[in-house]
Amino acid sequence: MAFDELRVNGGSYPLAAAVGRTLAETLREDLGLTGTKVACGEGHCGACTVLLDGVPTLSCITLVHTVGNRDVTTIEGLREHPLVASFVRADALQCGFCTPGQIVSAAALVAAIPSPTREEVRHAMSGNLCRCGAYPKIEEAVVTWQD
Amino acid sequence: MARLIRTEKEVEGHYTEQWIVVDEDALDQWPAGPLQTVGKPAPRVDGRERARGEATYTADIQLPGMLHAAVLRSPHARARVRSLSLSSVLAAPGVRAVLEPGDSHVLTDEPGYHGAAVAAVAADTFAQARAALAQAAVEWEVLEPLLDPDQAVEKGSLVSEPNVSERGATERGVSEAEAVVEAEYRTQTVLHNSLETHQAVCVWESGRLDVYISTQFLWGVRATVAEQLELPPDKVRVVCNFMGGGFGSKNGPGEYTFIAAELARRTGRPVRCALTRREENLATGNRNSTIQRLTAGARSDGTLTVLKGDYVNSVGFEGWSPSTGGPMELLYACENVRVAEHGAKLNTPPNAAFRAPGFVEGTFGLECLMDELAARLDLDPLELRMRNYADSDLVDGRPFSSKNLLECYRRAQPHWARREEVRARSQGPWKHGMGLASQVWYGGGGPPSYAWVRVGSDGRVQVVTAMQDIGTGSRTAMAQIAAEELGLSLDRIEVSLGDTSRGPFASISAGSSTIPSMGPAVRSAAADAARQIVEIAAQRYHLEERVLSLRNGHIVSADGGSWPIEEITELLGEGQILGKGARGPNPTGMRTLTFGVQLAEVAVDIETGEVLVDRIVAIHDVGRVINPLGASSQVEGGIIQGIGHTLSEDRLLDPGTGTVLTQTLDAYKLPTIADVPEIVAEFVDRPDEHLTNLGSKGLGEPPIIPTSAAIANAIRDATGANVRSLPITREEMLRALRAAREREGLERTAETVGEVRSA
Numbered sequence: 094m095a096f097d098e099l100r101v102n103g104g105s106y107p108l109a110a111a112v113g114r115t116l117a118e119t120l121r122e123d124l125g126l127t128g129t130k131v132a133c134g135e136g137h138c139g140a141c142t143v144l145l146d147g148v149p150t151l152s153c154i155t156l157v158h159t160v161g162n163r164d165v166t167t168i169e170g171l172r173e174h175p176l177v178a179s180f181v182r183a184d185a186l187q188c189g190f191c192t193p194g195q196i197v198s199a200a201a202l203v204a205a206i207p208s209p210t211r212e213e214v215r216h217a218m219s220g221n222l223c224r225c226g227a228y229p230k231i232e233e234a235v236v237t238w239q240d
Numbered sequence: 241m242a243r244l245i246r247t248e249k250e251v252e253g254h255y256t257e258q259w260i261v262v263d264e265d266a267l268d269q270w271p272a273g274p275l276q277t278v279g280k281p282a283p284r285v286d287g288r289e290r291a292r293g294e295a296t297y298t299a300d301i302q303l304p305g306m307l308h309a310a311v312l313r314s315p316h317a318r319a320r321v322r323s324l325s326l327s328s329v330l331a332a333p334g335v336r337a338v339l340e341p342g343d344s345h346v347l348t349d350e351p352g353y354h355g356a357a358v359a360a361v362a363a364d365t366f367a368q369a370r371a372a373l374a375q376a377a378v379e380w381e382v383l384e385p386l387l388d389p390d391q392a393v394e395k396g397s398l399v400s401e402p403n404v405s406e407r408g409a410t411e412r413g414v415s416e417a418e419a420v421v422e423a424e425y426r427t428q429t430v431l432h433n434s435l436e437t438h439q440a441v442c443v444w445e446s447g448r449l450d451v452y453i454s455t456q457f458l459w460g461v462r463a464t465v466a467e468q469l470e471l472p473p474d475k476v477r478v479v480c481n482f483m484g485g486g487f488g489s490k491n492g493p494g495e496y497t498f499i500a501a502e503l504a505r506r507t508g509r510p511v512r513c514a515l516t517r518r519e520e521n522l523a524t525g526n527r528n529s530t531i532q533r534l535t536a537g538a539r540s541d542g543t544l545t546v547l548k549g550d551y552v553n554s555v556g557f558e559g560w561s562p563s564t565g566g567p568m569e570l571l572y573a574c575e576n577v578r579v580a581e582h583g584a585k586l587n588t589p590p591n592a593a594f595r596a597p598g599f600v601e602g603t604f605g606l607e608c609l610m611d612e613l614a615a616r617l618d619l620d621p622l623e624l625r626m627r628n629y630a631d632s633d634l635v636d637g638r639p640f641s642s643k644n645l646l647e648c649y650r651r652a653q654p655h656w657a658r659r660e661e662v663r664a665r666s667q668g669p670w671k672h673g674m675g676l677a678s679q680v681w682y683g684g685g686g687p688p689s690y691a692w693v694r695v696g697s698d699g700r701v702q703v704v705t706a707m708q709d710i711g712t713g714s715r716t717a718m719a720q721i722a723a724e725e726l727g728l729s730l731d732r733i734e735v736s737l738g739d740t741s742r743g744p745f746a747s748i749s750a751g752s753s754t755i756p757s758m759g760p761a762v763r764s765a766a767a768d769a770a771r772q773i774v775e776i777a778a779q780r781y782h783l784e785e786r787v788l789s790l791r792n793g794h795i796v797s798a799d800g801g802s803w804p805i806e807e808i809t810e811l812l813g814e815g816q817i818l819g820k821g822a823r824g825p826n827p828t829g830m831r832t833l834t835f836g837v838q839l840a841e842v843a844v845d846i847e848t849g850e851v852l853v854d855r856i857v858a859i860h861d862v863g864r865v866i867n868p869l870g871a872s873s874q875v876e877g878g879i880i881q882g883i884g885h886t887l888s889e890d891r892l893l894d895p896g897t898g899t900v901l902t903q904t905l906d907a908y909k910l911p912t913i914a915d916v917p918e919i920v921a922e923f924v925d926r927p928d929e930h931l932t933n934l935g936s937k938g939l940g941e942p943p944i945i946p947t948s949a950a951i952a953n954a955i956r957d958a959t960g961a962n963v964r965s966l967p968i969t970r971e972e973m974l975r976a977l978r979a980a981r982e983r984e985g986l987e988r989t990a991e992t993v994g995e996v997r998s999a
Binding site: 113114121122125126127128129130131132133134135137138140167168169172177178180181182184186187188189190191192193196214215216218219220221222223224225226227228229230231232 | 869905
């Protein structure tokens with residue numbers, strides 16, 4: 094495992110974080126990638142979801158030094174993903190604070206299942222809380238992401 | 241001309257009389273129905289920014305040299321600090337300053353609830369600040385907390401005088417009734433849990449304070465901070481460009497702003513004070529629990545003769561007693577109504593406004609009571625509601641500025657007609673049923689509120705006003721309104737908001753007031769700019785102003801001439817056309833309210849007590865709808881919060897100590913995407929002809945109001961059980977089913993006895 098660098102969205106960054114620092118803190122505070130949000134800080138809400146080698150991971154409870162040489166993908170790395178347009182089109186966001194995490198989770202889902210059923214969407218996305226209740230339109234955005 | 245008027249202003253059901261200066265609101269309303277941009281679905285103008293993670297929330301503000309604060313909170317519901325030493329805290333790594341009781345008015349050495357702020361620290365990192373706080377040496381004298389609301393009322397521990405109002409003669413109403421239902425309803429404490437926690441970043445520069453804050457009211461924060469810190473208001477700048485949810489809990493500056501401001505003053509550096517999720521669940525307000533002892537009486541034809549409500553609001557250590565009896569006073573044409581509201585002062589965290597405070601709780605009680613009455617009278621619940629329809633406000637006899645609840649009921653009929661079909665789905669332990677509930681709420685907004693409109697030589701428009709978009713889509717609605725008035729496409733409008741030093745005073749985003757308060761101001765500013773464009777065009781093309789108008793990006797003349805708008809704006813070079821507008825007054829002598837009805841279809845497993853909501857239909861009358869897409873999102877969001885309120889959310893206290901047990905999002909159960917039923921949103925969409933140049937009312941709160949009662953009434957329809965306490969957990973459901981069986985057994989016994997006797 095590499096302990097001296099962090100691979101994020103295709104780039105490589107020197108890792109100078111103190112032991113105990115979370116991936117979310119490193120992304121947000123050290124790398125300025127504030128698209129990843131922290132809403133609970135203890136792995137309950139999904140707002141901080143990023144991909145590690147394509148796998149949705151809660152960055153607020155992942156210590157940065159455990160990432161190793163896995164590729165980190167944040168919302169900044171998914172800005173051109175068609176899900177962004179489908180979320181906007183379907184009005185699948187209100188305050189938008191949970192939205193980057195929702196899109197990251199959805200990106201992993203559609204990578205695995207390009208045409209997910211509504212049931213599959215509800216199953217895969219149930220770890221991403223949205224207090225505004227944009228859920229019906231999140232479901233719509235994910236099932237129509239290829240339109 | 242500026243006009244000085246005395247007017248009534250309403251926010252969240254509070255009315256105050258005040259002097260205001262308003263501009264004439266001389267614009268005629270647009271015709272009803274979808275126009276070029278207004279009334280048509282528009283995706284959010286800032287949706288891309290938010291979805292791509294580019295939008296900067298308060299949580300994302302990072303300033304050079306910024307310190308992080310952490311707050312020491314009382315672990316006890318009621319205690320006294322015997323001694324407090326922060327010397328080890330000050331010596332901890334990274335610590336730059338500490339505050340103790342006396343250093344700020346928001347810190348106390350006699351905490352009256354679990355989570356009350358006692359001391360604070362600022363350090364280089366948040367982790368250091370938190371670690372340092374653990375070094376605080378506190379000796380507590382733990383005192384007996386007052387937790388029982390009925391006991392508080394008995395002892396006179398109240399946050400304010402009881403609010404009692406009566407019309408008619410309720411005793412006569414009871415004696416005239418042919419059926420009387422009495423029941424006690426209870427609602428639980430519910431937490432807002434906005435995903436962006438309460439927080440502020442404060443920076444002092446040359447005696448001026450910049451406050452970056454997650455807030456629903458920039459100008460309220462400015463006024464409160466300025467007053468508390470004894471600064472001229474113009475020395476306080478408040479910024480909130482993107483905001484991660486509030487639901488009523490972020491109407492003021494909160495303790496965190498004052499902690500950040502004081503630590504920033506002492507250290508000379510920017511300070512962030514951001515609450516953790518656990519603090520969020522302790523100390524940022526809640527929807528208070530209630531006890532509602534209600535009576536309804538009616539003649540056999542369903543005509544209400546009396547409504548009585550005795551309400552206890554468990555307000556907490558501070559806060560205010562919401563109008564839980566409001567729906568009982570406003571919804572029905574009942575001559576004899578008595579409402580008494582008591583706000584219990586307890587050693588529990590203070591309440592805060594939460595999406596239709598009081599009315600959500602009160603509507604649960606009232607609308608369940610109405611269905612129990614309908615069952616007693618063997619009347620159709622919808623028929624009972626129509627029979628008691630209120631044509632005017634019976635509280636003070638005022639006419640409504642508009643009311644289309646009857647139209648909502650008419651549109652509900654085809655959905656209501658599914659009832660037999662829904663019931664017939666019952667199979668085995670799963671019983672299906674359908675229920676409905678009505679809603680009444682405020683939502684008319686009011687003055688003052690202002691907007692500016694700036695047109696550049698490229699023919700693009702910037703709307704400038706220091707309002708906030710708390711996630712409701714108000715930025716988009718304002719862009720639509722300006723686009724409509726100027727005859728431009730939506731992509732030529734930019735809305736600049738979120739900064740008190742950048743735009744004029746704007747309304748609070750609470751009480752469903754943003755669109756009805758701000759929309760008319762934006763339209764009036766856009767109309768001012770449009771008028772100037774026409775005046776300039778008239779001179780350029782040697783035509784009369786009255787034959788010119790703006791349409792589809794063009795200046796068009798009555799005789800068929802058409803010129804792109806840029807032809808005129810280009811003439812200006814670096815010059816700009818500046819329009820200004822203000823919110824006009826509300827109609828005098830009228831009551832402006834929102835109305836609606838919601839229908840729920842549920843399935844109940846009578847063996848396990850599990851409740852599933854299958855479908856909710858919402859039909860609302862909120863005047864003109866600006867953005868049907870955003871409006872449907874508001875309805876869905878309100879209903880989903882309502883489902884959480886009805887079925888799963890519950891802030892639990894340790895009954896012995898009064899400490900909060902549910903501080904995390906795994907303990908406090910918010911609805912997930914898997915809990916969402918089919919939701920159908922319909923709007924009457926008729927402009928209120930008396931209300932402003934738009935005829936629009938607010939929609940943020942209405943959809944949550946009738947949700948719990950509609951679900952509870954559907955449960956009664958499915959099972960015969962009266963659920964009278966929220967949340968309807970499996971335990972509560974099974975209790976209600978048991979009670980229903982017992983009641984049925986008693987009735988059967990009584991019938992048998994009766995039969996034997998008559999034989």
